[in-house]
Amino acid sequence: MATRNSQGKKRVTSYDVARVAGVSQSAVSRAFRPGLSVSAKTREKVMRAAKKLGYRPNAIARMLITQRSGMVAVIMSSVANHAYPELLTRITEHLAARGAKVLLFTLDAADQLENLLEQLWTYQVDGVIALAAHFDHEEIEQFEAHNIPVVLYNRQVPDHPVNTVNVDHSQGVRQLVDLLVNTGNRKFIVFSGPTHSDVANDRREFALDQLRQHGFTDVPVFYGDYSYDSGRRCFEECMEQHGAPDAVICSNDTMAIGCIDEARVHYGMNVPGDLSVVGFDGITAAFWSGYELTTVRQPVNQMARAAVDILMERIEHPDAPPEKRVLAGALIKGKTTRA
């Protein structure tokens, strides 16, 4: 008997189809699941009845009985990250190709994390891809306790085995520093992202390390928040405190662009004539002919794919050990550094 939903319209269930097709409900279920034992004749009858009634299997009921939601939680930050749009669509597409759907969670403040996790447990997601959020031992252990595989994207949990996909920050930053040193820059400045960002800390420290390798010690660091405005502000502060540097190494492209604009527009400087600037990420704006930023481009599509692959592997084989995958970025020699 067709029941009625809140709008008073009947919902068509497998029982309705079964009745019309003159078969059992089990047969209907089998007809819709590929590879199960149904005769062509029965399948035909079922499909005709299903089409006639406009039947679609109810995914919720399936989730309940199969103990698989087919949904993956993606945790993104509400802070507009210029790399997100592509990343998110890539992840969604790769997951879709494997029959999984994305349930979206946003997170800004760390204090919302607990609340977010509460939600996660109730929604029975099969796995999690975290683009945002800082996870510590504690959170990772919770995921383990719930047997929900997690993949961290461009972030890590020190000293704790966990699945991660990272661009090779170390190699990328090193290449940028080498390029700057080899093209004659001597007075360096680093514009770092916020200290609560693991990525920012990594990029900053790798840069300082590599500069030290070349004999440049005590390189001043200014801190921003990854934003355009913070890039501008850093440059302003830098000029006040140290005067014009030869080269600025920024934690990301957005800050680099802010820095360039500030230098050009407010200080009338020529980039790269008077100043070299490098970023990191390879956001679309970095390639605009107004900038043509020297940067390291993250292989977003491959990274998205790796994250999905790793996750799906753990969902199918929960015993697979954690895996850290590091993909090389591509050095883009733009026009914000001297040749």
Place this chain on the structure above:
Amino acid sequence: MATRNSQGKKRVTSYDVARVAGVSQSAVSRAFRPGLSVSAKTREKVMRAAKKLGYRPNAIARMLITQRSGMVAVIMSSVANHAYPELLTRITEHLAARGAKVLLFTLDAADQLENLLEQLWTYQVDGVIALAAHFDHEEIEQFEAHNIPVVLYNRQVPDHPVNTVNVDHSQGVRQLVDLLVNTGNRKFIVFSGPTHSDVANDRREFALDQLRQHGFTDVPVFYGDYSYDSGRRCFEECMEQHGAPDAVICSNDTMAIGCIDEARVHYGMNVPGDLSVVGFDGITAAFWSGYELTTVRQPVNQMARAAVDILMERIEHPDAPPEKRVLAGALIKGKTTRA
């Protein structure tokens, strides 16, 4: 009895909690649903047992019995739209504030739409917010037949009542045109987005209309695809075919920025000295000091909020008639037009 999931770990159900707490399973359910009739004593017992066992209500089971998934499908295009990141997080946040979650769908080619809809029906989403996809009568009628409310974001279905949230393209474009005319521009060019985009068509036609009002007829139009590169290409073609115009009216900011860069970098032109350029949207890059684009900024947050409000209203009251909400954009007088 606690069952075991695919990972061999026990799942804690309300029955487990009931047994430990020494109450009925019904009581456990009531204790977790606010406003239901449970004594403080019972709730206390239940909560203690729940915490001890690490119990979380299973949202999937709830969805099945309540006929409400609490999930809203958001359809986005895989084409990187610079307005998406903020829009998506806003929508997600507003939905979260009302207890709903976002199930993400991506769509590029129109031929995937049918497949996408098939998925939609099975997932029992309570509603849909479409940021991408061109819907015709046919699709809207399918949604009506399934009793799933839809809100279209910045797009419409002519001659069919359907919920929409739009920025006031007409008013916005008119203000831009007036500004250009009033500041002495006489030779106009329009760079339009693709003809399959309703928004692009609207913006283009409104611009041409308003130019006609001012006596400017036969204004040439060049077509791009909203991308930066297409903005550059349009300007190049324009220069070849018509020489330098006074002012370029672009369908969106990204094309406008492409146009500006092409004019500045490859033609050595001064914007706004030699050329005025206006865009539409108010993407973050439009405000960068390298551009300071004259544009109309969409009130993204308010629009996201309106979309969510309208949708939730239809979910609660399915009989509410379709509603079209139009929000005014803010004219941003930047530095890409003469004063």
Place this chain on the structure above:
DNA sequence: TATTAAATTGAAATCGAAGTCATTATTCAC
């Protein structure tokens, strides 16, 4: 204290598909 009204409680039905298992229909080999 007796009586009525209100608040709690648990048993049982329900949501809609998937999967187990025993039964029946087919197919194949001889």
Place this chain on the structure above:
DNA sequence: GTGAATAATGACTTCGATTTCAATTTAATA
């Protein structure tokens, strides 16, 4: 044509919560 092996089928149980309904307890009123 018979028996064995295989395929197809349907009855029934299950997933985990919500909700109805009747029974029971508690509170309120006379």
